[in-house]
Each structure stands twice: as structure tokens, then as C-alpha cells.
Amino acid sequence: MIQSEILFLKQEEVIEAGLLDMKQILDACTKTYELLGQGEIINHPKTSTRIPDPVNWTSFFNSMPCYIGGDIKVGGIKWACESKKNAETPGIPYGIDIEILSDPDTVLPFAIMDATLITAMRTSAVAGLFAKYTAPKNCKVATLVGAGVIGRTALMAVNETVPTLETVYLCDLDLKKAEDLAAEFKGKVNFEIIPATDSKACAEKSTLVITQTTSRTPFVTKDWVKKGMTFINMAGFEMELDVLRESNQLFVDYWTQIITNSGKAVTKLYNAGEIKKDDVVELADLVLGKHPGRKTDDEILYCSSMGLGALDAMIAYAMYKNAKEKGLGTVLKQWDKPLWE
Numbered sequence: 001m002i003q004s005e006i007l008f009l010k011q012e013e014v015i016e017a018g019l020l021d022m023k024q025i026l027d028a029c030t031k032t033y034e035l036l037g038q039g040e041i042i043n044h045p046k047t048s049t050r051i052p053d054p055v056n057w058t059s060f061f062n063s064m065p066c067y068i069g070g071d072i073k074v075g076g077i078k079w080a081c082e083s084k085k086n087a088e089t090p091g092i093p094y095g096i097d098i099e100i101l102s103d104p105d106t107v108l109p110f111a112i113m114d115a116t117l118i119t120a121m122r123t124s125a126v127a128g129l130f131a132k133y134t135a136p137k138n139c140k141v142a143t144l145v146g147a148g149v150i151g152r153t154a155l156m157a158v159n160e161t162v163p164t165l166e167t168v169y170l171c172d173l174d175l176k177k178a179e180d181l182a183a184e185f186k187g188k189v190n191f192e193i194i195p196a197t198d199s200k201a202c203a204e205k206s207t208l209v210i211t212q213t214t215s216r217t218p219f220v221t222k223d224w225v226k227k228g229m230t231f232i233n234m235a236g237f238e239m240e241l242d243v244l245r246e247s248n249q250l251f252v253d254y255w256t257q258i259i260t261n262s263g264k265a266v267t268k269l270y271n272a273g274e275i276k277k278d279d280v281v282e283l284a285d286l287v288l289g290k291h292p293g294r295k296t297d298d299e300i301l302y303c304s305s306m307g308l309g310a311l312d313a314m315i316a317y318a319m320y321k322n323a324k325e326k327g328l329g330t331v332l333k334q335w336d337k338p339l340w341e
């Protein structure tokens with residue numbers, strides 16, 4: 001009889017399996033976009049259950065299923081949740097996620113693990129990849145807006161993918177959060193981190209701006225935009241549509257999914273008939289070398305991501321394999337013997 005054995009990994013064990021190694025995460029994300037671009041991944045757009053309703057939500061549950069083919073061959077689903085209340089409650093993250101991995105032949109689940117930090121690592125790895133292909137040559141000064149969970153991993157990501165950076169302004173409405181992160185990363189990254197609250201003033205001194213805030217209203221306005229800048233918009237509502245209209249090229253993580261989210265700035269322009277699919281470049285094309293990304297020093301570039309379930313499954317699978325080698329985790333069973341076959 002085929003046994004139902006599920007390896008459960010709590011967050012500490014996922015970390016012990018190597019999750020906080022940003023280089024490894026960037027490799028896993030690059031491989032995911034390669035396979036996506038080669039048609040080896042099935043990644044349905046995420047569905048979002050927003051409570052109490054899609055507009056006035058205070059929390060949501062996203063379901064993110066996928067199948068990764070190629071030499072990986074694994075099914076996965078992330079249950080990705082966010083709560084505004086958590087943002088004001090000490091001791092609980094704003095986003096809380098869990099991943100299930102399944103064998104595509106038997107369809108038995110073989111791993112369940114905390115994916116809260118997988119989300120944080122892969123989200124900023126995507127920002128890092130966008131920056132790698134779109135940041136101005138010799139980019140020295142960047143502004144990161146949002147010093148929360150994703151802000152922390154954004155520092156890790158740009159440290160790997162934009163080696164020319166000398167100064168990063170880390171902005172948050174809550175200066176203490178930015179100061180604490182700057183202190184945590186002092187000496188651990190290749191650039192100086194300057195904590196600040198006035199993100200517009202910092203952006204004026206920067207050529208790369210990455211936003212990862214919980215803001216529900218746009219604060220990056222047209223007057224932030226100048227020639228040669230790259231804007232990377234990791235959350236939903238931070239940038240005015242005029243920032244996109246001023247941009248010479250638009251980049252997204254995955255067109256098929258992003259246009260299902262009417263809140264995304266790219267989707268708003270698409271729904272208004274201002275852009276079409278061919279006006280937008282996907283990250284898979286950058287990773288596969290089908291598109292160069294930035295073409296000239298003067299271009300204004302805009303990138304947007306919604307997050308891909310396949311990234312989570314790819315990383316979770318890598319962590320599962322590492323955990324098996326290290327003997328980590330707790331084995332669970334779905335049943336001793338299935339009652340009805």
C-alpha cells in the first residue's frame with residue numbers, strides 16, 4: 001500500500017532548510033520564470049476571497065494553485081492571507097501563508113510548510129529581478145518605500161541584483177521601523193541605508209524606486225517621474241496611473257494573472273483601452289533573454305508584480321528537499337488506511 005506521509009515544516013525548520021539565502025531564492029525564481037516562459041508551468045490566476053467584500057476588505061484569503069513541469073514535476077498551492085488588523089497588532093505578521101505540495105502522479109500531498117517567509121523572500125526576489133533588468137546602468141541611489149516584512153527582503157534582494165548601489169533611502173511613515181531595519185542591516189549589505197519618512201524627497205535623489213507598502217491610496221505621483229528612473233510597484237495602490245503613462249516601457253510578472261486584478265494600475269490602463277498586451281513585457285521574457293529590459297539610459301520604466309504561485313511551490317520544493325537531507329520536520333499522515341478506495 002502506498003503510504004500517505006506528509007512532511008510538516010514549521011517556519012523555523014523552513015529557515016533551517018536555507019530559506020533566508022537570497023542567492024538561492026533568486027536562482028529558484030529565475031528558474032520558475034524560465035519554465036513559465038517555456039510553457040512548462042500551469043499557473044492559474046489566484047482567486048481572492050475578500051472579507052467582508054472586494055472593495056471594503058479588512059482581510060483576505062488568496063488561493064494560488066500551480067503545476068511545475070520540466071525537471072521539477074510538482075503540484076502546489078499556497079493559501080496566502082493578509083489582515084489589516086494584523087498591521088496594527090504586535091506579534092502577528094500582516095501576511096500569513098501556508099503551502100501544500102503534491103505528487104502529480106498519485107496526487108498525494110507530501111509536504112505542508114509555513115510559507116509566510118517564502119512569500120516575503122520570493123516577492124522581493126521578483127523586485128530584485130525587475131531591478132536587475134531595468135535599473136539604470138551604474139545605479140547608485142535607490143529609494144525603498146515600506147520598511148515592513150517585504151521591505152526587509154527588498155534590501156536583501158537589491159543587495160544581490162544591483163551591485164552598483166551605494167545609498168538606499170529606506171522610507172516608512174513609521175520612522176522607527178526604518179531605523180530598526182537600517183540598524184539590523186548595517187554592515188550586512190554593500191550600501192549605506194538612510195532611514196527617512198519623506199519618500200518623495202528621497203526619490204528625487206534616486207534613479208530606482210521600489211514600493212512595498214500597505215498604502216490604499218497612490219502616493220507616487222507624476223511629479224516624482226524623471227528621465228532614466230525605474231519604478232517597481234510591489235503592492236496594489238501606490239502609484240498614480242500617470243506614472244505608467246509617463247513610462248516608456250511597462251513590465252509585469254505575469255500578464256495572464258495581473259489583468260484579473262482590477263485594482264492593479266496596469267489593469268486599469270488595460271481596462272480603459274489605453275494599453276494592450278503587446279505594450280507590456282513579461283518577466284519571463286527578460287529572464288529568457290528575449291527582451292533586454294532597459295534599452296537606453298533616459299528611459300522611464302515601470303514594473304508591477306502580483307506574485308506567482310509557482311514561485312512559492314518551486315521554493316517550497318527546494319526547502320522540502322533540503323529538509324529531507326537535514327532530517328528536519330514532523331511526519332504527518334492523512335490516514336493509516338483509506339476507508340474507501
Ligand SMILES: NC(=O)c1ccc[n+]([C@@H]2O[C@H](COP(=O)([O-])OP(=O)(O)OC[C@H]3O[C@@H](n4cnc5c(N)ncnc54)[C@H](O)[C@@H]3O)[C@@H](O)[C@H]2O)c1
Pocket residue numbers: 082087094095119123145146147148149150151171172173174177199212213214215219234235236305306307308
Ligand atoms: N507583489 C507581491 O507578490 C506581494 C506579495 C506579498 C505582499 N505584497 C504587498 O506588499 C505590501 C507590504 O507587505 P508587508 O507584509 O511588508 O506589510 P507590512 O505591514 O510588514 O509593511 C508595510 C509597511 O508600509 C508602511 N507604509 C504604509 N503606507 C505607507 C506610505 N504611504 N508611505 C510609506 N510607508 C508606508 C507601513 O508603515 C509598514 O511599515 C502589501 O501591500 C502586500 O499586499 C505584494
